[in-house]
Amino acid sequence: MSVPFYVSPEQVMKDKADFARKGIARGRAVVVVACADGIVFASENASRALHKISEIYDRVAFAAVGKYNEFENLRVAGVRYADLRGYSYDRSDVTARGLANAYAQTLGTIFTTESKPYEVELVVAEVGAAPGTDQVYRLTYDGSVADEHGYVAMGGSAEQITAELAGHWHAGMDLSQALRLAVRALGSDAAAAAAGSGPRTIAPDQLEVAVLERARPRRAFRRLGPAALAGLLGTDPTPDGPDGAPDGGETPGPDTPPEPPA
Template structure:
């Protein structure tokens, strides 16, 4: 019997990373940006019912690129995690940081010991009372957890797009309408094939609800 071919651990990790990156690169980018009205998130999406942006908890939203079945499983895990924490402790004890750590742990473990790494990248956003206190986390396929300030881009060609958006968007005091149209311009998305959502900064005052997440109609912009 022939012994299995030796592959060094470094090579194994590199192969896995290349495999995951290739899957993610194909995905349409997802953009999160802080504005004075709240955190807006936007992506190209041809479907009206299969979403890439979602509500997770009162002040926390979520976005993903990659394979649908894999990130949908992570979205559901996130909702179970936050609902359980909020029920066991208090609603205000649920934070994006805790959720992002859970995702980082899960993706990190899957990257090392799963039969194949997840081909996904996840964003977690938490809206605060002021834009400078907003939290934006990115979790990559290998469990790396990154924090961003004011702007977060996931998916294909993210670095270039991040750079372009940083140039095009004002650094502070961004208005919702202007921010959405600048992002759409840079992404080159037209028509109704856009998924658009916002985490309102003060949902209690706006519509008497503790839930900040709201889907917006892209046609109105």
């Protein structure tokens, strides 16, 4: 009688974690930066059809790296959760904390029970009435949740990008300053470090940028197209792309193609 093949639970979990981390690291990074005017989301993304940054509810937004089909499923589930909760109770009952908890349960269950974990990393953010009331939560492939303050970088070259953010971020930055820092940090990736020539220059039409604006009355989410980005960054504008509009699912904007973990 043959002896059944045995793998310890510790080894199984380690293999799953390594698999997920490798998938996430292959993709391009997303940066989230808090500022006096709200919360800025930025990613290097030339696609006009597929978004890595999206609106979830009135003052709540979502950003993700990893496999597009997996984090898109999570985004849709988050929109349904928010709509149902807002309709059943009150719109103010839809919070980033509640959404992060729901995502944590889903990701944790998938990681422990399924043979293949989700190759995704998420940020769920909510802009408050004042900078001190902003909420930013980072969720990893295994359902772990971290309460972040000031800035977050996730995806490929996250360590180099986080170091750039840590060295230059400060409280009270305005929208333009936060956006310039986010783009500079995206350009300070492993490729730029290897070249030793300083941060790469990323053109506005290669960026996907959105902002949760504190001053907007209800729907705080706004996408920034190449023309608006050029003005804020002080670069030459590109002829195409909207200046920015509330995202209802139809607004075109830059995004990543469905690459293996993006």
